Amino acid sequence: MDKRLKWKAALAVALIVIVGVYLVFRLSAINLGLDLQGGLHLVLEVQADKVIETELVRAKDALSQELKKARIKFDAMNVDTNNALTITASTPEDLTQIKDYVTKEFPNLENKDLVSTGKSVTFGLQEDVVTHWKDNAIRQALITIRNRVDEFGLTEPVIQRQGKNRIIVELAGERDPQRAIDLIGRTAELRFQLVKDFAATEDDLLKRYDGNVPAGYEILPGAPEATSSGSFGAYLVETEAKVTGADLKDARVSKDEMNAPAVSFEFDRNGAKRFGTLTEQNIDKALAIVLDGMVQSAPVIRSRITDRGQITGSFTAEEANDLAIVLRAGALPAPVKILENISVGPTLGEDSITAGKRAIVIGGLLVVIFMAFYYKMSGIVADISLLFNFLFIMGTLAYFGATLTLPGLAGMALTIGMAVDANVLIYERVKEELRRGKTHRSAFEAGFSRANLTILDANLTTLIAAIVLFQFGTGAIKGFAVTLSIGILSTLFTALVLSKIIFDVLFQSGKVKQISI
The missing domain is CATH 3.30.70.990 (YajQ-like, domain 2)
Structure with missing residues (x-):
């Protein structure tokens, strides 16, 4: 065996060992998509x-x-x-x-x-200004939703824009869809508005002003949880908010005076300056903390406050945590409307995995049996290459922490067929060379050499199609494109390089003069 072949064989073995070891320890890095482990699929429309x-x-x-x-x-x-x-x-x-x-x-x-x-x-x-603001609203909503989902702690979420004013959100593995919907769709507009008056109901409040809201003011309802805890049902507040949630630097879960869950917030430098001026000039007046148009609380200002405050109410620990998340992520620039809300249960995902595994195993076994039966020893070499092909695909998915979807499993099944197709092309060329009277070794050399261009052409055109699918497709289509692309590259290596190394080793060992085909 010449030195060049020894190096090739050693590198191939080293690569197989590395991929195998990496796959054993990193198999859990492969994330399952929405269709395989269940979760939530939302189509949101931004009300720009x-x-x-x-x-x-x-x-x-x-x-x-x-x-x-x-x-x-x-x-x-x-x-x-x-x-x-x-x-x-x-x-x-x-x-x-x-x-x-x-x-x-x-x-x-x-x-x-x-x-x-x-x-x-x-x-x-x-x-042009309208177009700019609407487009900016969609982009800002996309960023805000992504920030919220990231803090929610889910892995590999799919968040992308669709068309002019829609956003697709896919949360694989989410077991509490309603909580996720509330977290994503909440506008979370925080405003601090001075209170002029308050009453149990809006009608009671309007009676004091002859049925008319004074200029520069508006009536806001008290939040249900705040109302039930002894606050009022309607507040007359200044329309203009001197400070808003845009001035926040941080928000976190804390405890109120009754040791109940609350949300403490901290302003940035400019916000602290404005809040300090607001509280200093309005001591002994009530300041409404307004969230999404509802008064959460309206404490009386006793002294100048600069950079900190607290939102109280009858929150559970989970509600307080979710509120802190949306405040940290920022308010949505515009309300969002849920156009599609599809929850995929984990049972359906398990059924999909089982069906996908069954299809790959049965399809793979049929291919393996056919190749060994039809091409004999050469078919067994093709089967060995096919095994390593699958190993390389799974190892690559694990390395990149890719998301495996049901279409991704379909891509693997398609790769199995395409992989042996390359070997079939090579073997048929080898048969032609044998019929011309060449020795087995020279026939295999010529078969690999002359089939290379055809195999590269067929696989590269498919690879280009897969790249286009990945670039312009959405979640499921991208999953198919990813596994298909990896499978094509792996097929080229195993069919053109690994199979050739195996045949060269057999022929140069001196023990094999001909291989059944």
Whole structure:
């Protein structure tokens, strides 16, 4: 046996040993997909129009203050459900001043009136601005959901954008779907708003103000858990929030004065500065801690507070932990609507695994038997290569910590067929060479040499298709593409390199002159 072949054989054996040992100790690194171990599949739609409404409300508040500073008169300013900002003035002169001021100082706004009424003007965000904010909302929602899921502690979640405003979330192995849905879909908008008044019900509150909510204020309900613990059912609070959850640096589970679960939060530097100013200027006033439009608590400010606070309520330990997670991850930029909610039970996953294993074992055995029966000794060599091919596939999946799905099992089954297909091409070329009168050794050399190009061409075109599937496909399709790609590369190595080494070792040993085929 020449030195070159010895090196090839030694490297092949070393590679087989490394993959085998790695697979033994790292088999658990292969994650099972949603269809194999059960879990949750969600399709979410981000209500991006809400972002446009929010931006118009901010523009309205800013414009209102700017017009007052510029001493430009207006009677009313409102944002309607059609995402339009309407400003009413008493005189045409005031209206002209408003138009000129907005055009100069608020370039994101444009006049939507086709015909001027002389009493009011309607503005809206420019189309490119609307597109930017909507797209930004989807991207921010994707990041926020991913942060929440990461803190939830699940392995290999699938979180990706679909189309213009949809997000797909797949959580394999999740056994509490409703908790996951609540965690992912919660807007988690935290606001700190000063309280003017409160009452048991909204009607009781409105009676004190002749049925009208005072300008600059809004009525918010108390959270059910807070109401049941002795708080009020309705709060009249300032519309503007001086500090929001965007200023948080951290949130964690803690205990309140009654030793019940609560959530403590800490502001960043800018938030601490604003919160300190807010509390210092409003001592002995109630400050509502508002989460998703509900007042969780409304403590009275006794002294200046800077960087820390606490949200209390009738929380369980799990609820407090989930609230801390969503506050740390940040609020969603817009509400999300669940379009699809599919829970896959673990029993169905076990059935899929059993069926997949059965298909691979039966298919593999049939291929092994056929190759040994039809090609005799050469078929046994092909079967040995097939065994190592499967070993390399599993070892590679374990190395990368890949996720194995039901389509991935289908990819393995397909690889078995493609692997022996390469050997069939080689063996048929060998037979042709033998019929021409060549010796077995030279026939095998020629068979491998002349079949190489055909095998490479067939497998590389399939590999390109698998790469395209991985690039543009979603979860299940990607699982198929991954195992198929690994299988193709492994097939090329075992069929063209490993099989050739085995035949060369047999022929150069001097004990084998011909091999049955």
